[in-house]
Amino acid sequence: MARIAFILLCHKDPDAIIRQAQSLTAVGDYMAIHFDARATPDAYRQIRAALDDNPNVTFARKRVKCGWGEWSLVRASLNAVSAAVEAFPRATHFYMLSGDCMAIKSAEYAHEFLDRHDVDYIESYDYFQSDWIKTGWKEERLIYRHWFNERTQKRWFYTMFELQQRLGLKRKIPHDIDVMIGSQWWCLRRRTVEMILGFISERRDVTRFFSTTWIPDETFFQTLVRHLVPETEINNRSLTFLMFSDYGMPVTFYNDHYDLLLGQDFLFARKISAEATELKRRLGALYASEGTEFAISNEGQSLFRFLTGRGRIGRRFAPRFWEKEASFGRERELLIVVCKKWHVAKRLLERIRQTTNIPVIEYLFNEEGAWLPDLGNIQTSLGKRHRHRRSLMRMLFDYFDTDRLIVCIDPANIDLLEDFCRDRALTRLLDVECQFTDDYLIGHAARVGLAGDHTPTETLNAILPAIRLDIEHESDRIRDAGFANLGRIRETDASEETARVLAEFLSLPQDKAMEIAQTEHLFAD
Incomplete structure (x- = not known):
């Protein structure tokens, strides 16, 4: 035998x-x-x-x-x-x-x-x-x-x-x-x-x-x-x-997949959700059983294609985890750096990457050219990333095989912040407050198409206060949203205060956080 x-x-x-x-x-x-x-x-x-x-x-x-x-x-x-x-x-x-x-x-x-x-x-x-x-x-x-x-x-x-x-x-x-x-x-x-x-x-x-x-x-x-x-x-x-989803990721099985799994012409299944405690209990008892008969229908793949093709919402047989109600993992921790000056946030993330080895992704919802791994075309456009935001985040956790991930998001994307903070995962926000000179705001106006090389000085002087108010309004919206895990570092803060906030945000010892806080020219334009 x-x-x-x-x-x-x-x-x-x-x-x-x-x-x-x-x-x-x-x-x-x-x-x-x-x-x-x-x-x-x-x-x-x-x-x-x-x-x-x-x-x-x-x-x-x-x-x-x-x-x-x-x-x-x-x-x-x-x-x-x-x-x-x-x-x-x-x-x-x-x-x-x-x-x-x-x-x-x-x-x-x-x-x-x-x-x-x-x-x-x-x-x-x-x-x-x-x-x-x-x-x-x-x-x-x-x-x-x-x-x-x-x-x-x-x-x-x-x-x-x-x-x-x-x-x-x-x-x-x-x-x-x-x-x-x-x-x-x-x-x-x-x-x-x-x-x-x-x-x-x-x-x-x-x-x-x-x-x-x-x-x-x-x-x-x-x-x-x-x-x-x-x-x-x-x-x-x-x-x-x-089974694999149409985004190339393994399908996860939950408690209500028991009968489906038993009907497949296989000896084992992958991958069983860590949360599917009842499914694990039943399958564990099954392996030791004697005289159990199995009716092999082997319809798993065709059922999955049929149900996902119809766009059925829910977990039974076909977990469509990109739907609004889906989660990217109760045990996972998403760390979001919110900063209007993208070069400052990127400089900070690079230092965090060097110090902690936590995977980081820069402005994936704002920059079309932001680096992302091949996730089956979901990453190819900003429209798809926003539309399937939770799916994208879950796939990134799976891709890096990690329970902690850091991303950058522009403060204008308050809808993303609110959505992610409602997830069952633990979401922490770090608001990076920078000072904005007139020269920086003029450059910002050019980058977003509000000004060009030949825009008259009078026009620039007229629109600068409005741009500054918009940036301040974005910051106020984040404060008013009442996010539970929100930390803030300011360009004017002393290194010790910055390190204290970073230590809490990254769950780091104070000395490690101080290494990051003392990054040279962190806020330089």
Whole structure:
């Protein structure tokens, strides 16, 4: 009978990881855990304390710091796989999971399912001939070397890419390897996993090649399985059910998706909402059940397309999170810097980025050219960003894989501030008050189209008081709105006062906040 060794990559929520491990191993299956080395030591100690006595749980001997799109994810997977192969000689299958996955069938059903066919379950499509990559880079992922993280080291990532491009530093793919691509959620037989471990110890050139490709967790295992295993022994599919919205983001499942999930022809589902406690309870009990029969209708994808196509509001079957009532996450924290002088806010954000590593986005609702990642076209115009504002914010939290995000918004956008402050997430505002000279206001008039190069001085003198009043009116509206978490720094404040407000806004120690407050020429024009 099949015995599954689950390979769990995780980085947060130790309580959920412990429950997941206890649930999956209670029926005789195994688990190897890699807990991200970036996570807090206390969280890892909590997991070890709870699971060290469980003989069906082991841990990767070496933990690595993982980053999206990096080789580190593959390295973490290999470390956990190696630990599982050594610790669990009776394991017949190795199943890749994340902390957001849960079983949607019983262990009894899963074991019988795997016993039915002697194959590996992994999506594995031809990298160049298939349309698995819908938009963005394709060949560039492979023929150029990528040493930096695209999300956290963006400047270095693109600088090195452009340098290689200019110098023509393309590299060749190993001559005997046909690169494949597919979902990272696979289930492989023991002999396949052992062949992969043996292959990488012999073919260091292949490992070196993939270690500097971009998003190798979508290509490494997919390529090696096709290289090592006959096609007749590969079922080109994942056993983990997941759906994507029309914006390219994973659909999250909630309490009322239980019946839908059970009807899908999959063993696990991703991703289960952290708030879906009742769904998690029911699915946990289901895995240990015996004699449960499942009516497979497999209508999940078609139902989702139908309901989202009609624009149905609500969560049941089709969470349209860009609707007005949607939230971008109860546990998340949105920090908004409100400033009329955009160059001052950008200077402040750059200093915050250097000091804290909190992801920041500059004036995304005001500047058409503000940098945003590819989020499936929702980011392509100011109109779309405003129309799907909450969707956009939620997608940015997911993109940066963070619970804290800083954005800049012009004080004229009081509607955005009011909307975001009504969200279930914690929203903090930092109002940056600047002094406005006549020269600055004249420049501002030119930027917004109120004046040109040949506007008479008399006309400028007439409109300057009106412009100054408009700016003051925007500031007054923010004060009158009664926002609960509003801090304010002024150009005329002493560094100590500025640091105190920044410390509260960013939840930083006073000395760190003082480093930011003492930024040279912060308010200079």
